[in-house]
Amino acid sequence: MRAIVQHRYGGPDELALAEVAAPEPAADEVLIRVMAVAVSMGDVLLMRGEPRAVRLAYGLRRPKRPIIGRDVAGEVVAVGHAVTRFAVGDAVFAESDQGGFAEFVAVPERFVAARPTSVDAIHAAAVVVSGTTAMQGLRLAGVGAGQHVLVNGASGGVGGFAVQLAKGRGAEVTGVSRGAKAEHVRALGADHVIDYSTEDFTANLGRYDVVFDLVADRPLGRVRRSLTPRGTLVLSSGRGGTVLGPMRRMAAASVISPFVSQRLRPLAAARSGDDLAELARRIDAGEVRPVVDRVFPLEKAAEAVAMLESGEVRGKVVIAV
Known part of the structure; x- marks a missing residue:
């Protein structure tokens, strides 16, 4: 072949x-x-x-x-x-x-x-990978109706599905992306779009119930401050500066989480035929594109x-x- x-x-x-x-x-x-x-x-x-x-x-x-x-x-x-x-x-x-x-x-x-x-x-x-990663991340966070969810990296593969799936769960969604991609993110269903080149989402203190971080471009402490007191941070990124940057970031979140009121959850997405079947149903129902x-x-x-x-x-x- x-x-x-x-x-x-x-x-x-x-x-x-x-x-x-x-x-x-x-x-x-x-x-x-x-x-x-x-x-x-x-x-x-x-x-x-x-x-x-x-x-x-x-x-x-x-x-x-x-x-x-x-x-x-x-x-x-x-x-x-x-x-x-x-x-x-x-x-x-x-x-x-x-x-x-x-x-x-x-x-x-x-x-x-x-x-x-x-x-x-x-x-x-x-x-396949983007959809299941998004689904598993939102499931890990327990995203539901009435929550305010921020997706950092909303214009990418995982981020695009996360925006759509979070909206499908009844959440208010803010997407972070480059300004040139703002209309794309809005078309996916985001209620608000932040241009990371002109605005820092971590300046919005205590605003988000869930932050789904797919970029790892802000210090962990600053991202935490953007969460509500009992908010959830889901970390899923293969990047982060140094060679071990993403691993150190996720390890730090795991160590800190038991001692704070917020939930800091590293995401290790797994292969799942069941999740693919669920995504297929949602696509055929017109809920996900x-x-x-x-x-x-x-x-x-x-x-x-x-x-x-x-x-x-x-x-x-x-x-x-």
Whole structure:
């Protein structure tokens, strides 16, 4: 099969089109012909081997798995003998840890769900990691009707879904983004938009019941001051300045949380076929809308990744396979 591979950590120039062996599904796996794969910041970090601590699991000097890409949508072409919920020909989407920048990928059945019927594979792929991360973050915070939720990083993949899902739960939503993306964030349903280049959301003392921080661009103490006395901060960011910045920030939040009235919750999003099924239901009900900024062919995967890294994206970048 055709796939995009990398043999060294680095930038998009390390990605190259190659012919590799197609996977065979294990007993509990579904083999998917990939029609589309979205690009996420998690893919970028694995490509670069950052933060460096991830190399302990993914390869110290070079990637153990040469193919990146987690958000896939396509069609079932084979199933393992223990698979019971899917059959050849089913339209599905899934989160893969074996590399979705390829024509085929094998995924355990429990991480696969039927695709939304109201959108194509391109838009279904845009949902996977970003949608489940947003859903799990809001669930962790216990977001409900009447709360004021701030999403820091509202114009990105996760942030866009967080805005929509929080509105669906009856919350008042403030989105933080670059000013040029304000209309995009409002179109997703945000009640208020803060341009981070001209206003600091942490100056709004005691205003927010929940802050969903996807950027980690403000000191933890200042973010806490923007929360109500019993507010909740959900931390989900692979960035934060230094190599161990995000880990230190999340560790600090975990240590502080038991001693303060506010809840400080690091988010470790997990693969979930059940969450994908719930997102599919919400999309088909018209409650959630996946937003795709641009689509690239597989052979231009490096350009797709570079576009995501540029920070100019509204919604998701997707690769058509």
